[in-house]
Amino acid sequence: MNIRRLIPAATLAGSLSLGLVALSACSPSDAADSAGGAAEKKGGKLAVVASFYPMQYLAEEIGGDHVDVSTLTKPGVEPHELELGTRQAAQLGEADYILFLKGIQPAVDEAITAAGVPNTVDAASLTTLEKHGSEVGHDHGDEHGDEHAGEEHAGEEHEGEEGEAGTDPHIWLDPVKYAEVAKGVGTSLEKADPDNAAAYRKNTTALVERLTTLDTAFKEGLADTSTKTFITTHSAFGYLAERYGLTQESISGLSPESEPSPARIKELRSIAAEDKVGTVFFETLVSDKTAKTVAADSGLRTDVLDPIEGITEKSKGADYIEVMKSNLAALEKALGAK
Template sequence: MNYYIKNGWRMILPLIASLILLAGCGKSAGGEIVPGKVNVVTSFYPIYEFANAIGGEDANVINLLPVGVEPHDWTPRSQDILNTSKAELFLYNGAGLEGWAPNFLKGLGKDANVKTVEVSDGIELIYSEGDDGHGHGEEGHGHEEEGHDHEAEGHDHEAEGHDHEAEGHDHEGNEETPDHHIDPHTWVSPKSAKIIVENIKNSYVEVDPDHRENYEKRYAELVQKLDALDAKFTEELSKTSKHEIVVSHQAFGYLSRDYGLTQHAIMGLSPEAEPRAQDLVNLSNMVKEEGIRYIFFEELVSDKLAKTLASEAGVETLVLNPVEGLTKDQQKAGDNYFTLMEKNLQNLILALQ
């Protein structure tokens, strides 16, 4: 390793702790229960958007996560539990994303009639080998969960007595839990998103069969858009000469698996995980050796580490959005899952040429 890299990182590394994002928490996006409609509570933005699209005029959808807040470090309030206990549906990602979910579900109480649905159910999950929360520059393909096949019906999990922590789904749980390293970022791939929206549609039909035709119609329209997005990602990324991406945190495993990419992450599955010195040195060397021209960062987490690595490696930065939520500017501009994913594709094409 040359003198500049070795001593440059020696000066930079003491500052790393102050550069990690401290995500906001403790407040919610709000929303009230509306009589006469199917009331749906969602845990974070992509599920909220999909549930709104399928529910349409028949549903009232309340999102727990406020605009501009990153979901990994957020926790619900007592008002969120109260609202959810009065709703017909509670939709959450699962796969360990919502570390607060087990206690939240217990808090709904035995008298609540809300149906709880883990919308990632049926997706072949990715396991991050050896990821203890730090960014190791690991490849994003991971290991798929064996025997976890998607079926059209029966993906729902009832609140009463359903302890996800006991099953090893708690992302913030014990390091020794076998499933601790599940990658929860399922929605980032349009292929996985199609399974998510089917689960959402099925849950609507189950709690409100009288409006089944409406839900089926809106679901079909949404799937058509996801199919088009999937086809575009497949076609455009098959033409690129490079296939390796360097990202802020390890959120693009499903995108990488489904479209032939390999991700190298500065931070681990959670964006507040602190990288280790050797990981950063290795990433800097790899970027130079592989001729990588861009380091990707995200709008909802600090971009300082990505920009520091880019500066050290002599490359530029671009946005690659895990679509975990909208910024206030994106909300004002009318952005959504599809516009953000289109922007992701354009930036990937630019970086991988």
């Protein structure tokens, strides 16, 4: 997030030209048509490229047997810092359908724009994005409100590098917003591959039902807790906090790799005492060093709250739904759910 890592222009141009040469083998109408001709070349399946895991999950669940999904971000790779290689750039140009989330991966955003694939869908356009700083839904009052406001403003400035006008792109961590995106993805797949539209509609409905059940579990599980405040490594959980009436306090703002200031650490110690916070959460794809340092400094425990940017052997679940359930269990324990 904090560093825009772009592949060199010459490499990108060369890579994309390979993909465009592959596309040029079809007539203009073939390239813009429903998956018919293109899908026929790829074993009868729509060739889908997803930018990272949350998009991959949607494409696989909704596309089912009618899509062949590949992802630009391999398991274990921190998506914000992804560097595109020659193969990935060429892969974009050869896709029948691209699903990405603008604002998470600047290098990917630019490469996708350059690829110019007609069926390209930005998940951020399928729901309403909001601005979130280092905390959501809580006012700590005059004691440290001014100091915190400065931290939040700094976070929003940084996020402006990711999202449009400083918006928070972590929409998949809110099951309701993720369901909105799922509906939009389903509709776009129907248009890209009308021959299999009925299957996409059926799969979309099934996925939305599972996400609705997940939303209900979060509402019920977090309705009555001893505290509403949780501390995380970075501000990935703004939408989740807002949805379920919680307060997210991040150690290092919107960048998972940035170091917190001494003032922020002091403030977190005060917040933890005031709001009876007992746990500092870290995530699976970045170092837990900072979280453990802050926890030790304040006499707190540590646990995992996974932003689900990728699934690895360390993930507490095999897919999005399972990991979200693990997140719910971790929040219930940390917040003292009754």
